[in-house]
Amino acid sequence: MTHYDLAIIGSGSGNSVITPEWDDRKVAVIDGGTFGGTCLNVGCIPTKMFVYPAQLAAQASEAARLGVDSRLEGVRWREIRDRIFGRIDSISEGGKRYRDEELENVTLYSEFVRFTGPHRLETASGAEITADQIVIAAGSRPVLPDIPGIDLPQVHTSDTVMRVEELPERVLILGGGYIAAEFGFVFSAFGSRVTMAVRSGALLRAQDETVSERFTEAAAGQWDLRLNTTVQSLVENPDGSVRAMLSGPAGASALDVDLILVATGRVPNTDRLDTAAAGFDLEPDRRLAVDEYQRVLSQGEPVPGIWALGDVSSEHQLKHVANLEARTVTHNLLHPDDLQAASHRFVPAAVFSHPQIASVGLTEAQARAYALEHGMDLVMAVQEYGSTAYGWAMEDVTGFVKLLADRTSGRLLGAHIMGHEASMLLQPLVQAMAFDLDAYTMARGQYWIHPALTEVVENALLSLGTDPQDTTLRA
Numbered sequence: 001m002t003h004y005d006l007a008i009i010g011s012g013s014g015n016s017v018i019t020p021e022w023d024d025r026k027v028a029v030i031d032g033g034t035f036g037g038t039c040l041n042v043g044c045i046p047t048k049m050f051v052y053p054a055q056l057a058a059q060a061s062e063a064a065r066l067g068v069d070s071r072l073e074g075v076r077w078r079e080i081r082d083r084i085f086g087r088i089d090s091i092s093e094g095g096k097r098y099r100d101e102e103l104e105n106v107t108l109y110s111e112f113v114r115f116t117g118p119h120r121l122e123t124a125s126g127a128e129i130t131a132d133q134i135v136i137a138a139g140s141r142p143v144l145p146d147i148p149g150i151d152l153p154q155v156h157t158s159d160t161v162m163r164v165e166e167l168p169e170r171v172l173i174l175g176g177g178y179i180a181a182e183f184g185f186v187f188s189a190f191g192s193r194v195t196m197a198v199r200s201g202a203l204l205r206a207q208d209e210t211v212s213e214r215f216t217e218a219a220a221g222q223w224d225l226r227l228n229t230t231v232q233s234l235v236e237n238p239d240g241s242v243r244a245m246l247s248g249p250a251g252a253s254a255l256d257v258d259l260i261l262v263a264t265g266r267v268p269n270t271d272r273l274d275t276a277a278a279g280f281d282l283e284p285d286r287r288l289a290v291d292e293y294q295r296v297l298s299q300g301e302p303v304p305g306i307w308a309l310g311d312v313s314s315e316h317q318l319k320h321v322a323n324l325e326a327r328t329v330t331h332n333l334l335h336p337d338d339l340q341a342a343s344h345r346f347v348p349a350a351v352f353s354h355p356q357i358a359s360v361g362l363t364e365a366q367a368r369a370y371a372l373e374h375g376m377d378l379v380m381a382v383q384e385y386g387s388t389a390y391g392w393a394m395e396d397v398t399g400f401v402k403l404l405a406d407r408t409s410g411r412l413l414g415a416h417i418m419g420h421e422a423s424m425l426l427q428p429l430v431q432a433m434a435f436d437l438d439a440y441t442m443a444r445g446q447y448w449i450h451p452a453l454t455e456v457v458e459n460a461l462l463s464l465g466t467d468p469q470d471t472t473l474r475a
Contacts, residue, residue, distance in 0.1 A: 001128040001129070001130060002028075002107075002127070002128070002129055002130075003026075003129075003130045003131065004026045004027060004028045004107075004129065004130070004131040004132075005022070005025040005026050005027065005131065005132050005133065006018075006022060006025065006026075006027045006028070006131060006132070006133045006134075006135070006333070007027070007028040007029075007030065007121065007129060007131035007133070007134045007135070008027070008028070008029050008030065008134075008135045008137060009030050009031070009113060009121075009134070009135065009136050009137060009138050009273070010030075010031055010037060010135075010136070010137035010138045010139055010310070010312070011029055011031040011033075011035045011036055011037055011095070011096075011099075012036060012037020012038060012039060012040070012137060012139060012310060012322065013037065013039075013137055013309060013310050013319070013322035013323050013325070013326040014029075014037075014135050014136075014137025014309060014310065014326060015029065015036075015037070015095070015099070015137075016323070016326050016327075016330070017135055017137075017326055017329055017330050017333065018099075018106065019330060019334075021334055022105070023105060024105070025105060026105055026107075027103075027105055027106045027107070028106070028107045028108075028109060028129060028131065029099055029106060029107070029108050029109070030108075030109040030111070030113045030121070030123065030129075031108075031109075031110065032110065032111045032112030032113070032124065033139075034092055035092050035093070035095055035096035035099075035110075036091065036092040036095055036096075037137075037139055037310075038139050038140070038311070039319040039322075040088060040091060040092060041088060041092055042158060042159045042160075042162070043158070043319070044319050045088065046084050046085065046088055046162055047158070047162070047182055047183075047186075047352070048352055049084040049088075050080065050084065050162060050186045051182060051185070051186060051352045053075075053080055054185055054186040054189035054190060054354075055189070055354070057072050057075055057189040057190055057191075058185075058189040058354060060072040065395060066394075066395060072191070075167060075190040075191060077166060077167035077190065078165070078166075081162065081163065081164075084162070085162075085163065096108065096110075109123050109127065109129075111123045111124040111125055112124045112272060113129070113273070114272070114273055114274040114277070115273055115274050115275060115277045115278040115280075116128075116274075116277055116278075117277065117278060118278045118279065118280075118298070118303055118306060119131060119132070119134060119305065119306070120278075121134070131305075132305055133305045133306075133307070133333055134305065134306050134307070135307045135308070135309065135329055135333075136273070136288060136296065136306070136307065136308040136309075136312055136313070137308070137309050137310045137312060137322070137326070138268075138269040138270075138272070138273060138312045139268075139269055139310060139311045139312055140266040140267055140268045140269055140311035140312065140317060141159070141266060141267060141269060142157035142158060142159060142262065142263075142264075142265070142266055143262075143264050143265045143266060143267055144157070144262055144264075145174070145231075145262065145264055147231055147232070147233060147234060148232075148233040148234065148235075149233055149234030149235055149236070149242070150234065150262070152234055152236055152242060152260075154234075154236070154240075154241075154242045154257075154258065154259055154260055155234065155242075155260045155262060156259060156260065156261050156262070157261070157262050157263070158179050158183070158261075158263065161183065161259070161261050164259065167187075167190055167191065167192060168187070168192055168257075168258040168259035169192060169193065169258050170192065170193045170195075170241075170256065170257040170258045170259070171187045171192045171193070171194045171195070171257060171258070171259050171260075171261060172195050172196075172197065172231075172242075172244050172255060172257040172259070172260045172261070173187075173194060173195070173196045173197070173260075173261045173263055174197055174231055174260065174261070174262045174263060174264055175196075175198065175262065175263035175264040175265070176196065176198035176199075176200060176202070176203040176204065176205070177203075177204065177206070177263060177264075177265065178204065178349075178351040178353075179263040180196060180198075180203070180261075180263035181203060181204060181215070181219065181351050181353040182351065182352050182353050183261055183263065184196055184219065184222070184223055184353065185222070185352075185353040185354045188222050188223045189354070193223075193224070194222075194223035194224065195223065195224040195225075195226060195255060195257065196219070196223055196224070196225050196226065197226045197229045197230065197231055197244075197246060197248075198225070198226065198227050198228070198229060199228070199229070199230055200227070200228065201227050201228050202216045202227070203215055203216045203219055203225075204216075204351065204357070207351075207357065207359060207363070207416065208359060208363040208364055208402060208414070208416040209363065209364055209365060210364065210382065210400075210402055210416070211357055211359065211402070211416050211418050214398065214400070214418060215353075215355070215357060215418060218354075218355055218398055219353075222354065226246065226248055227248075227249075228248060228249050229246055229247065229248035229249075230246070230247050230248075231244055231245070231246055231247075232245040232246065232247050232252070233245045234260060237256065240258075241256050241257060241258050242256070242257055242258070242260060243255070243256050244256075244257060244260065266311065266317060267285075267286060268285070268286055268287040268288070268311055268312045268313070269311075269312055270282060270286050270287060270288055270312060271286065275288065278298075278303075278306075279298045279299070279303075280296050280297070280298055280303070280306070281296075281297040281298055281299065281300065283315075285315075287311075287312060287313050287314070287315070288308045288312055288313040289313070290307075290308050290313045292341035292342060293328070293332055293339045293340070293341055293342070294307050294308060294309055294313070294325055294328050294329050294332065294342055295307055295332075296308050296313070307329045307332070307333070309322055309325035309326050309328075309329050310322035310325060310326070313325075316344065316347050316349075318347065318349055320348075321344070321347055324342060324343070325342050328340055328341070328342040345433075345434070346360050346361060346430060346433040346434050347360065348360040348426055348427075348430045350422065350423035350426070352423070355398050355399060355418050355419050355420070355422070356418070356419065356420065356421065356422040356423060357416075357417070357418050357422055358416075358417045358422040358423045358425070358426035359414070359415065359416045359417070359426070360414065360415050360426060360429060360430050360433060361404070361412065361413055361414035361415055361433060362404060362413045362414035363414060363416070364380065364402075364404060364414070366414070367380075367404040367413045367414050370413065371406070371413075376406045376407075376408070377406065377407040377408055378404065378405075378406065378407070378413070379404075379405050379406075379407045379464050379465060379466065380402070380403065380404050380405075380464075381401075381402070381403050381460050381461075381463035381464045381465075382400055382401070382402045382460075383400060383401045383402075383403075383456050383457075383459050383460035383463055384396075384399065384400045384456075385398075385399030385400060385401075385419050385420070385453070385456055386399070387456070387459065388451070388453065388455045388456045388459065389450070389451035389455070390451050390452060390453040390455065390456075391453070391456065393451075394420065396419065396420065398418065398419060399417075399418060399419020399420055399422075399456075400417070400418055400419065400456075401415070401416075401417050401425070401456050401457055401460040402414075402415070402416040402417070402460075403415050403416075403429070403439070403460050403461065403463075403464055405439050405464050405466060407464075407465070407466055409438060410438030410439045410440050410441070410464070410466035410468070411433075411436065411438055411439075412429060412432055412433050412439055415429040415430075415433070417457075420453065421453070425453065425454060425456070425457055428442070428454075428457060429457065438466065439461045439464050439466045440461070440462070440464075440466045440467045440468065442461055443458050443461035443462050444462075
């Protein structure tokens with residue numbers, strides 16, 4: 001049995017917990033997966049590195065309406081793939097080598113691990129580890145639905161689909177969330193015929209209602225969207241393709257495809273850790289229960305020296321949230337008498353599909369319920385991209401900014417953007433909410449570059465009608 005001052009399960013955001021203050025102490029990093037975690041290897045970074053060339057490919061077909069004749073002559077899938085993973089794999093290997101070979105105080109265990117007690121661990125090879133402090137950052141993994149044929153080699157998740165050898169001609173995507181939306185855009189922009197089977201009647205149902213409705217309409221114009229549809233079975237054809245049996249509003253149908261992407265959600269990796277042996281509490285969705293300081297709970301009380309961060313404990317499966325939680329844990333490990341809480345008040349998120357989506361705060365339905373509960377006068381504004389000069393230049397017909405606010409205080413309750421560079425346009429609204437800046441002051445208290453697209457945000461703020469000098473009631 002080997003004892004450590006600190007043991008970290010997971011090499012993603014948890015890896016950043018090892019600061020110079022631990023140089024004279026004994027540290028273990030334990031990860032049976034690819035070093036660097038989900039975001040670096042199979043998540044946000046490689047997916048966005050595919051999205052950017054997909055945007056370039058999509059521009060060819062969209063330019064004609066603006067008087068520019070261009071065409072897409074081809075997509076070199078392997079070249080794109082190898083450029084992306086040539087960089088990512090070297091970063092992963094470099095990080096692993098640094099922890100394993102260059103730091104004398106750090107021991108790397110490249111295997112999975114499980115708890116045998118609150119401060120006791122056993123690796124897959126049988127090594128026993130104890131530690132004064134344990135940080136659980138074990139991440140999450142894709143869900144595979146129980147469908148006959150789901151184990152066929154043509155079936156992929158986001159963990160594997162980006163490394164396939166050839167661009168598939170026909171793709172079936174199962175799911176209607178952000179992973180499905182992003183890969184639907186990538187494959188369709190590259191020239192694949194994409195069919196998306198969604199159990200519900202809309203895409204991105206966790207988004208604001210207006211966003212979900214408008215994005216569903218936009219997606220239906222880009223790929224074959226099958227709403228209220230389930231996949232009953234997958235059977236391999238003699239030529240290596242797969243026949244999917246679908247069940248939808250029109251009844252049963254067969255669809256032959258070359259690749260299936262399962263994008264039906266992710267689950268925290270708590271089941272691989274044997275958390276029950278340590279007595280840790282789990283939330284209903286099976287993630288670890290933590291308090292505001294990221295301390296793991298047991299029977300509702302924090303377990304001394306046990307911390308968790310990222311997808312294994314957070315309802316927000318987002319890298320920037322995991323990074324904030326890692327900074328919180330880093331501080332609290334070193335300052336046990338001055339604990340800091342992790343703030344999850346205004347968590348922004350983006351969907352890098354086409355059109356792009358970004359959001360922060362409450363949806364319209366949530367805002368209406370919140371306003372009713374707290375006696376607020378809710379105001380809402382929807383500003384179209386096409387109402388601004390830059391929107392005219394783009395001839396944009398899909399983009400918009402939707403804001404929700406308390407009329408009396410002018411404080412924003414939610415912000416939702418769909419359209420060109422939505423993720424960047426959202427950031428000043430995140431800042432306003434984080435620093436408690438009211439909508440009118442934000443709109444009139446600074447310059448907005450004309451005729452930049454940011455004017456759509458300025459106009460949306462003014463359209464809320466929260467000018468304290470204006471007593472006119474606006475619907």
